[in-house]
Structure formats: C-alpha cells, structure tokens
Amino acid sequence: MKLRREREEYFRLVRQGFNNKEASRLVGVNERTGREWRNGRTDPNRFRAPAQSERAPSPASSGRYLRDDERIHIADRLREKATVRSIAAELGRSPSTVSREIRRNRTTDPRGQWHYRPHAAQARADARRPRPKVGKIAQNAELRDFVQQHLTLRWSPEQICNALRAQFPDRPEMHVVHETVYQALYVQGRGELRREVARALRSGRARRRPQRQAASRQPRFTHPMVMISERPAEVEDRAVPGHWEGDLIIGKDNGSAIGTLVERATRYVMLVHLPDGRTAEHMRDALTQTVQSLPSHLTRSLTWDQGSEMAAHHAFSLATDIPVYFCHPGSPWQRGSNENTNGLLRQYFPKGTDLSIHSREHLDAVAAELNGRPRKTLGWETPAERLHKLLAA
Template sequence: MQQGYSNAEACRIVGIDTRTGRKWRNGRSAERGKKAAPPIRTVVPPSGASRYLREDERIHIADRLREKATVRAIAAELGRSPSTVSREIRRNRTDGTRGQWHYRPHAAQARADARRPRPKPRKITSNPALRDAAQAMLDERWSPEQICHALRAQFPDRPEMHVVHETVYQTLYVQGRGELRRELASALRSGRARRRPQRQAYCRQPRFTTPMVMISERPAEAEDRAVPGHWEGDLIIGKDGKSAIGTLVERATRYVMLLHLPGDHGAEAVLDALTATAQTLPGHLKRSLTWDQGSEMARHRDFTLATDIPVYFRDPASPWQRGSNENTNGLLRQYFPKGTDLSAHTPEHLVAVADQLNRRPRKTLGWETPAERLAKLLAA
C-alpha cells in the first residue's frame, strides 16, 4: 500500500483476505486477537517536495491517528517537524459533539487550498471604518505602532478593527492600490515613500578589498596548540576610541607581544607595527595570524606579502575563536584600564608589561610561565 496499491490489491498480491489486511494495517494480529507491533511506516516525499503538506500526507496522518499513533511518530514517518503535524491537526480538524473531534484528510486539504490563494485582500482595504480611523491617526502623525494600540483601546470588542503595525506599513507602502493616500507616507518619521529593506546591498559587500581567508581554512595544527607559531591578534582601545595598543598572543604558549600605536590605529599604522614586530620572530614562529574583522586589518594582504605570515579572520560575533587573545586582553586591563589614554604608554613600558605577563605562571600551562613553555617548545 505504501507503493500506491489499494487495500484489496495489496491483499491479493500478498495472498491474504482483505479483512486480515485491514487488521495488519491497524497493528492487530490475526491470531487470538493479540496486538502486534505496528509496522514502521514512512512516506517518502518526492524530490523537491513543497514545505506545504500534500494530500497523501494528510491521508497518512488520518490513518495513523485512527491507529492511536503519537504526533511525534507520525512526524518521523513523514519526515516533518512534530510541530507541523500538530499544527495541521489543530487547524484542520472537525469538531464534533461532546467535545470530540475528527481529522478528515480530504476536508483538511480543501481548507488548506482555500486559505492558500494569493494575493489575499488587505484588512484595511476591505474595512472602510478601519481605513478611515487609521487615516485620521496618520493625519495626526501617529506611528503605525501607536495606531494599532489605539485601535485596540478604542474598539476592545471589535476584532475586525484590530491590526498589527506591519499591516499599516504594508498598506502605506503598497503601490497602485490607494488603500491609504500615498501622501500620508510623508507622515512617517522616516519620511520615506517606499519600504527600504533592512539588509541593503552595500551591507553585503566584501569587508575588505582583498578577500578574507576565514578561520575555517586555518591549518588543523593550529587547533590543538601542539605547534608554536600560530598567533592571535587584536586591539585594546583607549578613551573615546582615540588610542589603542595592539596585542599578539601565541596560541601554544600564551606568549604575549604588544604593539606600540602612539599616533593612530588605522590600517596603515597597524600594518607597520605588525610588520616590524613579526620581523623580529624566527622563521618557525611565523606560521599564521588570526584576527577579527576590524577595519585595522584592511592591509592584511600587504602584511602577508611582507612577512610570509598568512592571516585568517574569525567569524562575526564569534570571539571564542580567538579565546587566548580575549583572555589576555582581560589581563592587560590590569595595566591599561578602560577609559584611559593608551598613547601615554611608551614602547619600553609595553615591553615591561609583556615581560611581566610572560613570567606569570598560568594554570592552563600546568603552572609554567609562557616564557618557560616557549623555551621548551623551541628546544624540542
């Protein structure tokens, strides 16, 4: 029957009576009336299946409900979410007497088809009283959200007069329909006569001129911290965003280096400071650098060409991908408090702070210091 045969045809092929076939379908054994384990039944959706339930799926739901199957079991057989099946039963069931209800698949399909046609008439279009009330409030320069709350307060017992603010927006911005006067769009505080998408085309442009290489492409050896030479970098920002100090942390040893940025912390200044610092490192400590997507790394390609160190960028809103650096920045706030002018610190002071951190025992290193761990790895 899963292949499309009727009950009579399936019973004839198997070689049983139709009554026995119905018992097997309902999970009842033909022997002694005992309950048998119901067979595992699945409905395989065709390729490119719609997100809407099909009629054969609704028939399957009705059959399984008669067999007292749970919603989760039905959903698993259909390859659908349990909430989809639950919502389908709740919306399209037929209520009977004495609080009983029935789910009839063909009636459910008819109800779903009736609800689906587009475009649907707008609520404000089909209700002149609602349209006049909304228009009067727009004349008073009320926002759509204020309008929807006012309508609920003025007409508490008339749900046909209740709308959400999105309905008002859609009615205002629709073109060529005239539900509300087009000039009323100027009453909106935005002053726009048409809807602007939240995500603009310019927001989807690449972050930098040179494409970023994301952290997912970083070598696997950087993940387990077994090989030194993979660095994480960032800036700590001073008062009013006018000063900054660059921070570099080696992933395997937590060894810290600080960048002196006395003038500004733009792309040019960060490029010069990073390049000068990287050139002091031996070759086996120059494997990679991971940074966030800040504008100060706009010259990352030039840095790679100058130092032969590839730069990888963490994903947006994922600071844990540079966890060592984030932790170190917190430690550095003991020396460089927030809201202070960081340009007042000399290069010599930055070296002293980094040296003190590198001589501090770390629990994550088994109470070794970053300097000791780095020395061991270099000797090995």
C-alpha cells in the same frame, strides 16, 4: 499501527469488489468508519463526496507542505492516542509542524469537542495556499478609513495600531500590527491605502528603502581581504608553528585597547601595547614592532577579525612579509585560541576599565605569567616550554 493496517485491508477488499458493509465487517470496523475512509467525510447524512477521480486536483505538493497522506497518518495516530512528538518523528517533521497543523485544521463540533479530519484539513490548507492574498486593511472599509484618517494626522503606524486596540478591544477584525500598515502603503499593486497618504509618514518616502543591497556594498578595506578559507591547510592541524591569531580587548567606553596575539601550535601569548590609540596606523606600527622580535620561521601567517584597526593590513604584510587572513563576520570560533586567551586576560584587564594605564613592562609581565601557566591541551607543558623546544630545534 493497528488502525493503519485496518485501513489498508479495507481498501484492499474494496478494490476486490466488496461493498462497504462487507469490507467493514471483514475488517472489524463500523460501517460509518468505512464510509469516512472511502469518501473522506464525517457526516453520513450529507451528500456523497465525489470519487477521488472526480475531485479537483490539489496543488502540487512539496517538502515544505504536508501532503494528504501525511494528514491521513496524523488522523490515524491521533485516534490511537499517539503523542504529537511520536507522530512528528514517524513523518520526519518537526513537532511544531504537526502541532500547528492540528490546531489550524481541526474541526470543532457544537459541543466544543474537536476532531481532526484529514480530508477536511487538506481542503482548508489548499484554500489558504493561493497567493496573493487580499490584505486585512483592504477587506475592512472601517479599518481602512481609520488608518487613512490618522495617517493624515501624521500618526505613526505603530501609534495607529495601539489606538485601534484601545478603541476596539473586543473586535479583533480591527486589530493589525504596524507592519501591516507599512505593507499596505509600500507594496505595489495592493491599493489598500491611497498612495498620497504615504507622504504623511515621517520618513517622507513613498517607497520602502532596502536595508541590504549587496551589489552596492562598499569594500571593507582599500586593499581586498584574503579570507580564512584561503589560508593554507597546514594551519588547521596546528602541526607547523608560526601561525598566529590576533584581536583587541577594548577598555572603558571604547577609549583604549590592548592587542593580543596567540600562536596556534604553542598557545604562546604576546601583547601589543597601544598607548596612543587603536587607529589603523597605530595598529600597523605596534604590530610590526611586536612581531619583528620573533624569528622568521615563527611568523608564517596572522588571522584577524574584520575590525577597522586592520585597515592597513596590506602595509603590515609588506613590512613584515606576514600574510593576513580575515575571519568571516560574526564567527569568533574561527579564532578559537585567541578568544579563549582573551577570556583569560580579562582576569588581569577587567571589562569597563581604562587599559591605557598599563605600561609596556606590565603587559610583558602579564604575558610571561600566562606563558608560564601549564596547559592541558599541551600535555601540561607551558607555552614557554613548548616554544623553547621549537626554538632549540
């Protein structure tokens, strides 16, 4: 980059003892540009900026915040008409980080034109960084009185914020979001709103209740779950048959369900009939009856999600000697074969329909049709053919 090389050459000459005029001439830049590089300022008629050694030290930088050398790089590349994305790639930053930096810390002249000055941008960033900051409500007495008055009238914070925008449309200093009001009420030590005003909230709480309390979370089931991370390694490569994935497909208004079982190595499908509902007891009994029709070497493990229908997983394992492993919440890809099969089954059992009308015989017929369908992942063999080979062996 030409501008960067010129800057480096300029400072090399200055360190050798050349003054600004001589160094600028040798590099081929204007004397004013040299002064801006050396002093970190843009207006030559203003007082001379203190030397680098005399300036107050900037707060310690981290990877989260842009450094002064990165801001200098941004300024150099902007002068060379580089795009924001190319600058971000050179710095190893997100394009939005560079774009936001330019928008926040640029300098606008009286004619409305903007310029990015790295040292001024660094000063603005350092000034904004200290914490804690004074809240917007605490800074504006008129805003504080308006909020307090309407809280006393039992208005919600969201109603107050919308009223502020309607009543003061051209005064952005009077606009806040409802979270700002909640912060002023609940955050200790701010004192932006009177503590007794919090009693006017409909919740009646003077303190914000945490939504997540990991230490007080109740166990999902009576017997602890064995997570998928503890599942044997042989399950992952699908080389050993007998490891199953299971789930439910739900009918209209959550009123009916069908259990689905898929063997990982062969993609063989078995459907669990649940005519009486999907409680833990019904699921345990129906699942036990289904897997007991298989030979023991094809029932090595079962992987399920954390649905409440598996609350009796311990009793199921005792009755069948099949360990049950549970996926992590919101991780359907950990039962990928089962999820794919459930999508295929929706051709036979559409969403929003009553699944309780299907008989045991109909479920067996659907499973047989799927198991007779050739699969690309099996080398165009059918799941039934692959399972037959295993049984014969």
